[in-house]
Amino acid sequence: MNTLRSDFQKGQTLLDYFYYWEKQQPKKVYLRQPQGDRYLDFTWRAVGKQARTLATYLNSLGLPPKSNIGLLSKNCAHWIIADLAILLSGHVSVPFYPTLTANQLRQVLDHSDCSVLFVGKLDKWDEMKTGVPYSLHCIAFPAESLSGGQPDPDHAQWADILARFEPMTDNPQPHSDDLFTIVYTSGTIGNPKGVKMPYKAMISAIDATKPLMHVDVPEPRFFSYLPLCHIAERNMVEALSLITGGTVYFVESMATFARNLATARPTHFLGVPRIWLKFQQNILAKLPQPQLDRLLKLPLVSGLVKRSLRVALGLNNARLILTGAAPTPVPLIRWFRQLGIHIQEAYGMTENLGVVSLMPPDTIRDGTVGKLYEGIQVKFDPITGELMTRSDWSMRGYFREPDMTAAALDSEGWLHTGDVGSLDEEGFLTIMGRVKEIYKTTKGEYVAPALIETGFSENSFVDQICVAVQQLPQPIALIVLSETGQKAEKDEVSQSLEETLNTLNPSLHTYQRVKKAVIVKEPWTVDNDMMTPSLKIRRKIIESRYQPKLQPWLEREETVIWEG
Structure with a gap:
């Protein structure tokens, strides 16, 4: 049984936690990488040996101290090993989204001043490679992390490095003011920005959140599938696994997601709204809502149904279940609550390490994003309602962007989040949308689309x-x-959407009411640039894509319109 040591003191860095577990439980499995029907396991000792050897290699390159080291890969065991190697070597970790195009990759590589780039598990490396400067020194992940692929022969090879170099034996202690990482945002609006985070910000955030993160659960297990370069996944998986000494299970591919999750049975799980919607649709495809409702009303059957569904999802052992990154509809959260899956809403942004508020498990206020963490202050712009936060874990600024930094972080330390919010008398925080996503109609009225979309x-x-x-x-x-909608008859879909509009519109102001529902042909994906890598829609790109058709659609007679 493995629980967090009660004598861990405040002020520990992630490296301090790593040093402890590496020594305390060297033979325990830390990382589990799926390969078909089997797993490639890495113990704490093995992770330490590889990370320390890579750190020796990085230090042999003669780089300036505290150089920026890039990390480009989908989630896998070697991602965390590489990240630890960067920290052990005293350099700054700069992870990138593995779904970037060649042009996008070139932009962030040029902007970030990376001296070295780790290249790992990627779907389209041949296309992305053209975005990497020829002079940039690259290190390839080993073949076992690439799902049947081969590492680029032009790169320094992971296996060769392990064979030629010895692992470092000391335990470096970074200064709290040193940069821990530069986290590039997903670029919902404009180019990604590099958020600078020092070690002391991470230390403060850990100390503030640890009491609420179930860090003492026996045998903690984590499931990694959202991009590890995103602050939420990095906190929930990498940071929490290092703090608790738990085991991380990775997803092999989205095709194996359900099987991998069922194997992992995580004690801690983070799901974005799109994942929760997929879970719901998969359940209802096998157990339609009327049948589910009947079963849940039967006293002896209800408990068995709930447990079987939690087991089928792989969430029967979960002690902390979070949702974040985008608003999760309240009806969806309540639907899962009926099944005994209690989802806690979390709110934050990259610029404050994703640590602003969390829904208390025992005092739920649906429609809010919970209560503030201890140590964070908030206030609101009296005109726009914009939320501002101040804490010890705010960013140091945007890398190489002094003007953007000055606009986001004022002289008194207040971070301007860009979100419109309010705080009620009991301390629950509500987020109403983005300041830049509250638009004026041609009638001169302001509308927040995100609030309407939840309907x-x-x-x-x-x-x-x-x-x-x-x-x-x-x-x-x-x-x-959805898949359900695609399989249904068109008349059934149209009628259902009309009923939704008839229910939603009376609850809205006249100028907010949705005039038409248009079913578009092309799904919005990361590949066609209509979603960010963190699975949020790119509103401006979507609206631009359909702009020439919007007014003609508005003038048509029918309420529900099928594109094409």
Whole structure:
């Protein structure tokens, strides 16, 4: 049984936690990498040996102290090993999204001043490679992390490095003011920005959140599938696993997601809204809502049904279940609560390490994002309602962007989040949308699309939605159908969406009411640039894509329109 040591003191860095578990439980499995029906396991000792050897190699390159080292890979065991190697070598970890195009990759590589780049598990390396400067020194992950692929022969090889160099034996202690990482945002609007985070910010955030993170659960297990370069996954998986000494299970591919999750049975799990919607749709495809409702009303059967569904998802052992990165519809959270899956809403942003608020497990206020963590202050702009936060874990600034830094972080340390919010008398925080995503209709009224979009959350035919407002007299809902919707008859889908509009619109102001629901043909994905790598819609790109059609759609007679 493995529980967090009660004598861990405040002020520990992630490296301090790593040193402890590496020594305390060297033979315990830390990382589990799926390979078909089997797992490649890495003990704490093995992780330490590889990371320390790579750190020796990085130090042999003669780089300036505290150089920026890039990390480009999908989630896998070697991602965490490489990240630890960068920290052990005294350099700065700069991870990138593995879904970047060649041009996007070139932009962040040039901007970040990376001296070295780790290259790992990627779907389209041949296409991305053209975005890497020829002079940049690259280190290839080993073949066992690449799902059947081969490392680029032009790169320094992981296995060769392990064979030629000895692992460092000392335990470096970074200064609290040193940079721990530069985290590039997903670029919902404009180019990604490099958020600078010093060690002391991470230390403060760990100390503030640890009491609420179930760090003392026996045999902690984590499931890694969201991009590790995103602050939420890095906190929930890498940081928490290092703090607790737990085991990390990785997803092999999205095709094996369900099987990998069922094997992992995590004690801690983070799901973005899109994942929760997929879970719900998969359950309802096998157990339609009317049948599920009947079973849940039977006293002796209800408990068995709930447990079997939790087991089928792989969440039967979960002690902490979070949702974040984007608003999760309240009806969806309540639907899972009926199954005994209690999802806690979390709120934050990269610039404050994702640590602002968390829904208390025993005092739930649906429609809010919970209560503030201890140690964070908030206030609101009296005109726009913009939320500002101040804490010991705010960013140091944006890398090489002094003007952007000055606009986001004022002289008194207040971080301007760009989100519109409010705090009620009991301390619950509500987020109403982005300041830049509250648009004026041609009638002169302001509309927050995100709030309207939640009104479609109970319609199982809807997978993705974007409410378009700009340059229109009334909002239009652009909709991508779910798998259930794609299989249903068109008349059934149209009728269902009309019923949703008839239910939603009376609850809205006249100028907010959705005039048309348009079912678009093309799904919005990361590949077609209509979603960020963290699975949030790129609203401006979507609206631009359909802009020429919006007014003609608005003028048509039918309420539900099928594109093409």
